Structure formats: structure tokens, C-alpha cells
Amino acid sequence: MKIAFVGKGGSGKTTLSSLFVRYLVDRGLPTLAIDADINQHLATALGAGDETAMTLPTLSAHLPLIKEYLRGDNPRIANAEAMIKTTPPGAGSRLLGVVERNPIYDACVREVGGARLAVTGPFAEEDLGVSCYHSKVGAAEMLLNHMVDGPGEYVVVDMTAGADSFASGLFTRFDLTALVCEPTLRSVGVYRQYASYAKDFGIRIAVVGNKVCDADDLTFLREQVGENLLCWIDRSAHVRAAERGAIHPIADLEPDNLAALATLRDILDATDRDWHTYQRHAVEFHIRNANAWAGAELADQVDPDFVPGPHLRPQSEPAVGSYS
Numbered sequence: 001m002k003i004a005f006v007g008k009g010g011s012g013k014t015t016l017s018s019l020f021v022r023y024l025v026d027r028g029l030p031t032l033a034i035d036a037d038i039n040q041h042l043a044t045a046l047g048a049g050d051e052t053a054m055t056l057p058t059l060s061a062h063l064p065l066i067k068e069y070l071r072g073d074n075p076r077i078a079n080a081e082a083m084i085k086t087t088p089p090g091a092g093s094r095l096l097g098v099v100e101r102n103p104i105y106d107a108c109v110r111e112v113g114g115a116r117l118a119v120t121g122p123f124a125e126e127d128l129g130v131s132c133y134h135s136k137v138g139a140a141e142m143l144l145n146h147m148v149d150g151p152g153e154y155v156v157v158d159m160t161a162g163a164d165s166f167a168s169g170l171f172t173r174f175d176l177t178a179l180v181c182e183p184t185l186r187s188v189g190v191y192r193q194y195a196s197y198a199k200d201f202g203i204r205i206a207v208v209g210n211k212v213c214d215a216d217d218l219t220f221l222r223e224q225v226g227e228n229l230l231c232w233i234d235r236s237a238h239v240r241a242a243e244r245g246a247i248h249p250i251a252d253l254e255p256d257n258l259a260a261l262a263t264l265r266d267i268l269d270a271t272d273r274d275w276h277t278y279q280r281h282a283v284e285f286h287i288r289n290a291n292a293w294a295g296a297e298l299a300d301q302v303d304p305d306f307v308p309g310p311h312l313r314p315q316s317e318p319a320v321g322s323y324s
């Protein structure tokens with residue numbers, strides 16, 4: 001199951017991503033965390049010291065390897081260079097499990113605070129031929145396009161602020177998009193913008209209130225987002241302690257906040273992914289990119305009969321306990 005945390009800058013996307021990852025890991029569930037924000041803070045939120053956070057390998061620095069591996073022997077992709085962020089998997093492509101041993105994870109996934117983490121890396125201009133940071137998250141988009149996760153396995157992605165994520169196809173890759181919303185007009189404004197885009201693509205959004213202090217905050221959120229308010233996290237002493245460098249076990253999170261994380265997981269688990277739609281969205285964005293900038297001939301990379309899914313996952317070596 002794939003979940004993204006989106007919302008206004010500073011609303012708490014990284015904080016809630018890290019809490020949810022730690023919640024899943026604490027239950028021994030197979031989980032991969034991905035930091036796909038330009039401001040890379042997820043490692044720190046998971047408990048990495050500054051030096052570790054600065055020296056983590058990045059997905060974007062390993063693009064040639066990622067492309068070469070995922071391409072496999074798909075005859076529609078002539079070589080790794082021909083692969084762009086939206087190139088959809090087809091017959092012969094390599095598909096990924098959430099937890100397994102493969103060259104991409106060996107190179108890019110590290111254990112941080114007990115969680116497996118991949119980071120896209122800070123902004124650089126040259127990736128994938130497009131001079132904007134959307135290309136930076138291209139590596140994450142490629143991984144998600146080829147990820148055939150099953151129920152009870154989780155990919156948690158900390159996304160970039162605001163509605164910018166709609167500039168790439170990345171936002172269609174999730175079973176649930178958790179929109180982190182503070183009880184403020186500006187945060188609600190981002191929610192409205194996101195909700196209207198999402199509707200056009202049938203994207204499932206759930207609002208997770210954050211930094212809720214009192215009944216007035218809650219009333220405000222309920223008035224503004226109505227039944228889309230799934231759950232909320234109160235202003236948390238546990239989170240503030242983490243800001244001071246004291247990361248306590250997730251089991252010590254305030255009970256109401258823990259219950260909110262459980263609600264989030266329940267909703268995610270109850271999602272029934274339609275792999276046909278999943279692939280159709282991938283193909284749609286690929287054709288759009290091919291026509292817009294990559295070259296119309298890249299439409300030939302689409303394998304019209306291919307539908308990904310966990311049943312296509314190869315038997316791989318069992319995952320090792322630590323990637324560090």
C-alpha cells in the first residue's frame with residue numbers, strides 16, 4: 001500500500017510521515033520510507049544525526065543504475081538512457097517488492113532509526129533533462145511505477161509542499177493521499193486546491209488534521225473540510241521533544257495521536273487497488289511527457305497489454321535485516 005503525505009509548507013508532512021513510518025515499523029510491518037521533498041528532512045525526523053542525514057546515498061545520484069535495473073530486458077526500452085521518469089513497466093521490466101534484496105535498494109536504501117529509507121536527494125538541475133525539481137522526484141516516480149506492493153506492505157512518501165506535486169504523475173501513484181491540514185485558512189486553501197485536482201484523476205484524499213490544540217480548532221477543521229477529515233493529531237509534546245533531539249519510542253506517543261495513526265492504517269488497508277487503473281495513469285502521464293518534451297517516439301515504450309501486480313514479482317533473495 002502506498003501513501004503520500006502532502007499539504008501546505010510547514011503543516012507537518014515530514015512529522016506525520018515519520019510518525020506513521022515508525023508506527024508501522026514498530027509493528028514489524030514491511031515498510032519503505034521515501035523522502036521526495038526538495039527539503040530533505042525525513043531522515044532527521046526518523047532520528048538520523050546531521051552527519052548521517054548529509055551522507056545518505058540518494059536515488060537521483062543512482063539514476064543510471066535504477067534505470068538499467070528496472071528496464072530489465074524489456075524490448076521496448078532500447079537502453080537505460082531512453083528511460084524517462086514516466087516510462088511504464090512492460091513485459092521484461094523488473095518489478096520491485098517493498099522489502100527484498102536488489103541492486104537499487106543495496107545502493108540507495110539505508111536503515112535510519114529502525115526504518116528503511118530512500119531519499120531523492122536535494123535539488124540539482126541536470127536530472128532527466130528537465131531543469132526543475134519535478135525531475136528530482138523522477139527517481140521516486142520510477143520506483144513507484146515498478147513497485148508491486150501487496151496488502152500489509154507499506155511505502156510512505158514525504159512529498160513536496162503545496163499543490164506542486166501535480167506537475168508530475170507522482171500524485172497518481174498512491175492508494176491514499178494524506179493531506180496534512182492545520183486549522184488555518186491557508187492550510188485549508190491548499191487542501192481545496194489539492195482536492196479539486198485530485199477529483200479530476202479519481203485520487204483518494206483523506207485530510208489528517210495536525211497541530212490541533214482545542215475544540216475550536218477541531219470545529220474549524222470540521223466546518224472547512226467536512227467528512228474528508230479522517231483523523232487528527234494534536235499539538236504533541238512527543239513531537240516537540242523530538243524537535244529537541246529526544247526521540248522517544250513511538251509507543252509513548254499520546255494515546256489519541258496513536259489512535260489517529262491506527263485510523264490512517266485502517267483506511268489504507270481497506271483500499272482495494274485496481275492495477276489496471278494504476279497502469280493506465282502511468283501510461284497517460286508517459287504519453288503526455290512524450291508529447292510535451294521527451295519525444296513522441298517514446299510512446300512506443302508503452303506495452304499495451306501489460307498490467308503489473310504482485311503476482312509478477314520474482315522470487316528474490318530474502319531481505320537482510322540491515323542495509324546500513
Ligand SMILES: Nc1ncnc2c1ncn2[C@@H]1O[C@H](COP(=O)(O)OP(=O)(O)OP(=O)(O)O)[C@@H](O)[C@H]1O
Binds near residue numbers: 014015037
Ligand atoms: N503535531 C505536532 N505537534 C507539535 N509540533 C508539530 C506537530 N506537527 C508538526 N510540528 C512541528 O511543526 C514544524 C513543521 O513540521 P514539518 O517539518 O513536519 O512540516 P512539513 O510540512 O514537512 O514542512 P516543509 O513544508 O518545510 O517540508 C516542525 O517544527 C514540527 O516539529
Ligand SMILES: [Mg+2]
Binds near residue numbers: 037039
Ligand atoms: Mg517536510
